[in-house]
Amino acid sequence: MAPGTPPPASVVIVGAGQGGFQTAASLREYGHTGRITLISAEDALPYERPPLSKAFLKDDTYLEGGAPLWLRPATYYVRQDIDLVAGTVTALDRAARTVRLADGSAYAYDHLVLATGARPRTLGVPGSGLRGVHTLRTARDAAALRQSLAAARRAVVVGAGFIGLEFASVARESGCEVTVVEACDRPLARAASARTAAYFARLHRDAGTRLLCGHGVTAVHGNGRGGVSEVELTDGRPLPADLVLTGVGVIPNTELAAAAGLVVDGGIAVDSRLLTDDPRISAVGDCAAFPQVRSGNRLRLESVQNAVGHARLVAERLTGAPSSRTYDELPWFWSDQFSTTLRIAGVDERHDAEVVLGEGPDAFSVLLFDGDELSAVESVNRTGDHLAARRLLSERVPLGPGEASAPGFTLKKHLAARRRGAAVPFD
Numbered sequence: 001m002a003p004g005t006p007p008p009a010s011v012v013i014v015g016a017g018q019g020g021f022q023t024a025a026s027l028r029e030y031g032h033t034g035r036i037t038l039i040s041a042e043d044a045l046p047y048e049r050p051p052l053s054k055a056f057l058k059d060d061t062y063l064e065g066g067a068p069l070w071l072r073p074a075t076y077y078v079r080q081d082i083d084l085v086a087g088t089v090t091a092l093d094r095a096a097r098t099v100r101l102a103d104g105s106a107y108a109y110d111h112l113v114l115a116t117g118a119r120p121r122t123l124g125v126p127g128s129g130l131r132g133v134h135t136l137r138t139a140r141d142a143a144a145l146r147q148s149l150a151a152a153r154r155a156v157v158v159g160a161g162f163i164g165l166e167f168a169s170v171a172r173e174s175g176c177e178v179t180v181v182e183a184c185d186r187p188l189a190r191a192a193s194a195r196t197a198a199y200f201a202r203l204h205r206d207a208g209t210r211l212l213c214g215h216g217v218t219a220v221h222g223n224g225r226g227g228v229s230e231v232e233l234t235d236g237r238p239l240p241a242d243l244v245l246t247g248v249g250v251i252p253n254t255e256l257a258a259a260a261g262l263v264v265d266g267g268i269a270v271d272s273r274l275l276t277d278d279p280r281i282s283a284v285g286d287c288a289a290f291p292q293v294r295s296g297n298r299l300r301l302e303s304v305q306n307a308v309g310h311a312r313l314v315a316e317r318l319t320g321a322p323s324s325r326t327y328d329e330l331p332w333f334w335s336d337q338f339s340t341t342l343r344i345a346g347v348d349e350r351h352d353a354e355v356v357l358g359e360g361p362d363a364f365s366v367l368l369f370d371g372d373e374l375s376a377v378e379s380v381n382r383t384g385d386h387l388a389a390r391r392l393l394s395e396r397v398p399l400g401p402g403e404a405s406a407p408g409f410t411l412k413k414h415l416a417a418r419r420r421g422a423a424v425p426f427d
Helices: 018-029 074-079 139-151 162-173 194-206 255-259 304-318 383-394 411-419
Strands: 010-014 035-040 082-086 089-093 098-101 106-108 111-114 118-120 154-158 177-182 210-213 217-222 228-233 238-240 243-246 250-252 281-283 288-291 332-337 340-346 353-360 363-370 373-380
Touching: 010 018, 010 106, 018 035, 018 082, 018 304, 074 082, 089 255, 139 162, 139 243, 154 162, 162 177, 162 194, 162 243, 162 332, 194 210, 194 332, 194 340, 194 363, 194 373, 228 243, 340 383, 363 383, 373 383, 383 411
Parallel strands: 010 035, 010 111, 035 082, 111 281, 154 177, 154 243, 177 210
Antiparallel strands: 089 098, 098 106, 118 250, 217 228, 228 238, 332 340, 340 373, 353 363, 363 373
């Protein structure tokens, strides 16, 4: 928003996931007094998604009306005068500045925020629509998966990313036989280093999970009653299954933006202030492809931290904060599998050197370097390293592989030495 421009009288937010909800909440927090319309494609209160592949599947408290998942209770939206609308947006008219829903209703905006998220990729092979074949993105998906898991004896997980491995750990803990099939030559191929991936491969195999890498799926076969009975691999091998979870990534929901003529480039293209090529439209969260400050490359991230950071910046801009502020927050992620937690700070777009910290086999950190610059830190059961890494990377404290390899080196000591003990809080 240009200096001196009044805040928009009406803000419409399409999508009520973490990014959409946070945009609405932050607008009110930062003093916006105009109308806020938050449109959700789900007929449910906005909720958090990370528990869906973990705690939701095994904790009975999540079955009591969904309340533990809610980001806020229903009364919050009334108190904050946020109009929460359930419906699917089918058209965006940029000239008229309106969005139209499937039921024919329309909402006018002075500023529009696209928080349309992403949807799971499907297998796209014969039999993938059989009962017992699942994807996992929404609370409804998780409820159906939980119901199937309660009766399942043999599960096949297609895809060894975070979602697949998190579910595999829950399924094994429930007593289910689990086989994980991954097309790449190792798990977490797009998410973590080979060193960290090898640890999680061993963790799952030690728990009794069968991990098959370098294999794809050509078909899913039924039991003659509409349910799944086996998965056929590309080498012809059959894997018996009464439950299949597909976790092979997501597709950003960019169709609405593309149909309206907005630029799409791996996601809804935005600048460093999260504006599209239309100055009255922003995009946040999983659907937004934004310039990564450190590399300059356009990046799309799927994380709570990223969605929240995007939302807060857009809310600041729309409520009159200096328009020069750009999105430069450090990405960070986490994954819980069995009793192990992986935390990642930074983004490893490429690295040519690694340094491993930690003496125990089940607690270590992998420092990834691009030349002499630290780009990311993967910490397994080492929370202190993760917090120190976030500070180091956020402030661009110099650290090269030579320093990190020195005897007695720790991230915390390095940070203290470089910053003379000054503390920087993290949310």
